[in-house]
Amino acid sequence: MEENRGKRPTLGEVAALAGVSRSAVSRTFTEGASVSTLTRTKVEQAASQLGYRPNLLARSLTTRKTGLVGLVANNFHNPIFLEVFDLFTRELQRKGLRPLIVNLTDETDALRSVQLLLEYQVDAVVVASSTLPVGFADSFAEAGIPVVHAFGRPGHREDINVVGIDNIEAGRLAARRLIACGYDRVGFLGGPEKATSTRDRLEGFLDVLSDYPKIQTRINFAGDYTFESGFDEMASMILRDLGQGYFCADDVISIGAMSALRRAGYRIPEQVGIIGFNDMEMAGWDNVRLTTIRQPLGAIIKESVNCLGQILSSEDSKPTQHKLFPCEVIDRDTLPVTS
Amino acid sequence: MEENRGKRPTLGEVAALAGVSRSAVSRTFTEGASVSTLTRTKVEQAASQLGYRPNLLARSLTTRKTGLVGLVANNFHNPIFLEVFDLFTRELQRKGLRPLIVNLTDETDALRSVQLLLEYQVDAVVVASSTLPVGFADSFAEAGIPVVHAFGRPGHREDINVVGIDNIEAGRLAARRLIACGYDRVGFLGGPEKATSTRDRLEGFLDVLSDYPKIQTRINFAGDYTFESGFDEMASMILRDLGQGYFCADDVISIGAMSALRRAGYRIPEQVGIIGFNDMEMAGWDNVRLTTIRQPLGAIIKESVNCLGQILSSEDSKPTQHKLFPCEVIDRDTLPVTS
DNA sequence: AAAAATTTTGCAACCGGTTGCAAAGATAAA
DNA sequence: TTTATCTTTGCAACCGGTTGCAAAATTTTT
Numbered sequence: 001m002e003e004n005r006g007k008r009p010t011l012g013e014v015a016a017l018a019g020v021s022r023s024a025v026s027r028t029f030t031e032g033a034s035v036s037t038l039t040r041t042k043v044e045q046a047a048s049q050l051g052y053r054p055n056l057l058a059r060s061l062t063t064r065k066t067g068l069v070g071l072v073a074n075n076f077h078n079p080i081f082l083e084v085f086d087l088f089t090r091e092l093q094r095k096g097l098r099p100l101i102v103n104l105t106d107e108t109d110a111l112r113s114v115q116l117l118l119e120y121q122v123d124a125v126v127v128a129s130s131t132l133p134v135g136f137a138d139s140f141a142e143a144g145i146p147v148v149h150a151f152g153r154p155g156h157r158e159d160i161n162v163v164g165i166d167n168i169e170a171g172r173l174a175a176r177r178l179i180a181c182g183y184d185r186v187g188f189l190g191g192p193e194k195a196t197s198t199r200d201r202l203e204g205f206l207d208v209l210s211d212y213p214k215i216q217t218r219i220n221f222a223g224d225y226t227f228e229s230g231f232d233e234m235a236s237m238i239l240r241d242l243g244q245g246y247f248c249a250d251d252v253i254s255i256g257a258m259s260a261l262r263r264a265g266y267r268i269p270e271q272v273g274i275i276g277f278n279d280m281e282m283a284g285w286d287n288v289r290l291t292t293i294r295q296p297l298g299a300i301i302k303e304s305v306n307c308l309g310q311i312l313s314s315e316d317s318k319p320t321q322h323k324l325f326p327c328e329v330i331d332r333d334t335l336p337v338t339s
Numbered sequence: 340m341e342e343n344r345g346k347r348p349t350l351g352e353v354a355a356l357a358g359v360s361r362s363a364v365s366r367t368f369t370e371g372a373s374v375s376t377l378t379r380t381k382v383e384q385a386a387s388q389l390g391y392r393p394n395l396l397a398r399s400l401t402t403r404k405t406g407l408v409g410l411v412a413n414n415f416h417n418p419i420f421l422e423v424f425d426l427f428t429r430e431l432q433r434k435g436l437r438p439l440i441v442n443l444t445d446e447t448d449a450l451r452s453v454q455l456l457l458e459y460q461v462d463a464v465v466v467a468s469s470t471l472p473v474g475f476a477d478s479f480a481e482a483g484i485p486v487v488h489a490f491g492r493p494g495h496r497e498d499i500n501v502v503g504i505d506n507i508e509a510g511r512l513a514a515r516r517l518i519a520c521g522y523d524r525v526g527f528l529g530g531p532e533k534a535t536s537t538r539d540r541l542e543g544f545l546d547v548l549s550d551y552p553k554i555q556t557r558i559n560f561a562g563d564y565t566f567e568s569g570f571d572e573m574a575s576m577i578l579r580d581l582g583q584g585y586f587c588a589d590d591v592i593s594i595g596a597m598s599a600l601r602r603a604g605y606r607i608p609e610q611v612g613i614i615g616f617n618d619m620e621m622a623g624w625d626n627v628r629l630t631t632i633r634q635p636l637g638a639i640i641k642e643s644v645n646c647l648g649q650i651l652s653s654e655d656s657k658p659t660q661h662k663l664f665p666c667e668v669i670d671r672d673t674l675p676v677t678s
Numbered sequence: 679a680a681a682a683a684t685t686t687t688g689c690a691a692c693c694g695g696t697t698g699c700a701a702a703g704a705t706a707a708a
Numbered sequence: 709t710t711t712a713t714c715t716t717t718g719c720a721a722c723c724g725g726t727t728g729c730a731a732a733a734t735t736t737t738t
Contacts, residue, residue: 008483012725021688022726023727024686024688055725056460056725057400057724058724060693060725061396061695061725062727077425079621082424090442099439099440100440101410101438103428103432115392119394144346227620227621231625256624259626282418286598349694350695350696359717363716365694369696397695400723400724401722
C-alpha cells in the first residue's frame with residue numbers, strides 16, 4: 001500500500017518486483033486471463049506494495065474500449081436537467097462507463113465538440129436534448145460511433161437509436177385534458193418553435209382540437225425553456241388575447257407564465273388554467289402544485305443506457321432501436337378538477 | 340474529408356499518403372513543433388482527405404497530459420447545483436479541459452471513485468461539495484494529483500486548494516439581518532449537522548448573537564438539502580417551539596420550511612421571517628421571492644478553474660491557494676423590510 | 679513411467695502517438 | 709564559392725499497456 005508521491009508505478013515495475021514477466025502482471029489484471037494462483041498472488045502482493053493501478057488509457061490503445069461515453073447536452077438552465085444528469089451519470093457508472101460531459105450551451109462550433117469526443121475515443125455518445133440542431137447526432141453515427149439520442153424523435157436516419165416519448169400523443173393528452181375543463185378558448189405555449197418536440201406536441205394538440213371546431217385555439221412559442229421566456233410570452237398574451245387554458249411546453253415556462261398571470265391579477269385555476277410538461281421535482285412543491293404531464297424520466301434514461309450497453313457488448317450486429325414511452329397527466333392544482 | 344465508416348485513420352496512414360515520416364505528421368499536429376510550410380500543407384491535405392484526427396489518449400501516454408479533469412459531486416438534488424455544473428463545464432471547456440463526472444450520490448465506495456479517476460489519468464480533480472466526508476479530497480493530493488476543493492473549507496492539509504466562501508462570516512450576516520428585524524426569538528435551520536459549511540455558519544451566527552443575550556436562539560438541522568427535509572424540520576418546530584425568524588441553510592430547505600409554515604397558516608414575513616442561502620435562480624421567481632444570502636457562484640467557479648489552470652501550466656511549483664469570497668444579503672419578500 | 683492433453687509462461691510485436699538525436703537541407707556569413 | 713549557422717527531417721526508442729504464439733510446466737491418461 002505504499003504511495004510514491006507523484007510518480008505512479010507501471011506494469012514493468014510490478015513485474016520486476018514480483019519476479020515475473022510483464023505479461024503475467026497484465027494477465028492478473030485482465031478479466032478471465034490465464035494465470036496460476038501462485039503468480040497471481042505474487043503479482044497482487046507486489047502491486048499492492050507499490051500501489052499499482054493499471055493505466056486505463058494505455059490499455060484502451062490495444063483493447064479499443066475506453067469506457068468513456070460522451071454526454072452531450074445544452075439545456076443547463078432547466079431544473080429537469082439536473083434530474084436527467086443525476087440519472088444518466090448513475091446509470092452509466094453502474095455499467096462501468098464514465099461520462100465525459102459536453103456542455104453545448106455556448107459552444108460556438110458544435111462540430112468541434114464532435115471532433116473532441118472522437119479524439120477522446122469515446123465508446124459511445126448520448127445526446128440528451130430535444131433542442132439540438134437537426135442532424136447533430138448524425139456526425140457521430142457517420143464516424144461509426146454508437147449514438148443514442150435521448151429525448152429525441154425517430155428521424156431520418158436509421159443508425160441513430162432514439163429513446164424518448166411520443167410527443168404527438170403527449171400533445172393529444174394535453175388537449176383532451178383542457179377540453180375536459182369545458183374551455184372554449186385554449187392556448188398552446190410551446191418551446192422553441194423549431195424544436196421537434198415542440199412541433200410534435202403541437203401536431204397532437206391540434207389533431208385533437210380539430211374535432212372541436214367550436215374551440216378557439218391560439219398558438220405561441222417561447223424562445224427557450226426559461227422562466228423569463230414563459231413570463232414574457234404570457235405577459236404579451238395577456239395584453240393581446242388571453243385564453244382560458246394553456247398547455248405549456250415545460251414546467252419552468254409554466255411557472256413563468258403563471259407568475260405573469262398572477263401579477264396581472266388572474267387567479268389560477270379559476271380564471272386561467274395551466275397544464276405544464278415534465279413534472280419536475282419542484283412541480284409538486286407546495287408553492288407550485290402544477291398540473292402537468294409527466295414523462296417517465298427514469299425509464300427513458302435506463303432504457304437509453306441499456307440500449308448503449310447492448311450495442312457495446314454485442315460486438316457484431318447493431319440493431320437500431322426506437323423506443324417511445326407514454327406520458328401521463330399528473331393532476332394538481334392549476335387546472336379545475338373534472339369529475 | 341472522406342469518412343471511412345468505423346475505422347479511424349492513424350498517423351502512419353496519413354504519413355504514407357503524404358509521403359513523409361510519421362514524425363512529420365506528429366509535428367504538424369503539435370503546437371509549436373518544427374515543420375516546413377511545404378510538409379505541413381502536404382500533411383494537412385492528406386489528413387483532411389482521410390479525415391484524420393489525432394488520438395488524444397495515445398498522445399497522453401507520452402505527454403503525460405490527458406486534458407481530463409475529474410469533477411466530483413454528490414448533491415444532484417439541489418437546483419443550485421445545475422448552475423454549478425453549467426459554470427464548471429463551461430469554464431473547463433474554455434480552458435481545453437474535459438470534465439469527467441463522478442456522481443458520488445450512491446457510489447458505495449468513495450475510495451473506489453478515487454481509484455477510477457486515477458486509472459483514467461486525470462490531470463486534476465475538482466471536488467465540488469461541502470458535504471463530502473472530511474478527508475475525501477486528500478486521497479487525490481496523496482496520489483500527487485492537483486485538487487481544488489470548491490465550496491470547501493481551508494482545512495488540515497496544505498496541499499489542497501480551496502475556493503469558497505467565508506461561511507462563518509455568512510452566518511454573521513444572517514444573524515445581523517435577523518436581529519435588524521427586531522426579533523427576540525430566532526432560529527438556525529442548518530443543513531447536515533456534520534457538514535463543515537453548516538458548522539461554520541452556525542459558529543458565525545452564534546458569534547453575533549452572543550452579543551444579544553436577550554435573544555433566544557434555537558438550533559436545528561435538516562438531514563439534507565431537500566424540500567422535504569426543510570418541510571419536515573419546520574413542521575416539527577411548529578409543533579414544538581416556533582421562532583420569529585429563521586436562517587435556513589439553503590434555498591431549497593427554505594422553500595420547504597415556508598411551505599410547512601404556510602400550510603400551518605402562518606404568514607410570511609408578517610408572522611415568521613425566513614432568510615435562505617445560495618440565491619439560486621428560482622429564489623428570484625415571482626412565486627418565491629426569497630430573501631437570501633448570495634454566494635458568488637460564478638466567481639468561485641472561475642477562480643477554481645483558474646487555480647487549476649495555473650497549477651497545470653506551471654510545471655514547477657504548486658503554490659496552494661485558499662481563496663474565500665464574501666457573500667451578500669439579497670433582500671426580497673420573506674423578511675420584513677428594515678429602514 | 680511414458681505419452682498425451684492441458685495449463686501457464688515469456689517473448690516479441692503491436693496499439694497510436696511523441697521526441698532526442700544526428701544527418702540532411704537550407705540560409706546566412708565570410 | 710566555401711564555411712558556419714539554423715531549420716527541417718527521419719530513425720528509433722519509448723509511453724504503459726495487451727496478446728498471439730510457441731515453449732515450458734503441469735496434469736491427466738494409458
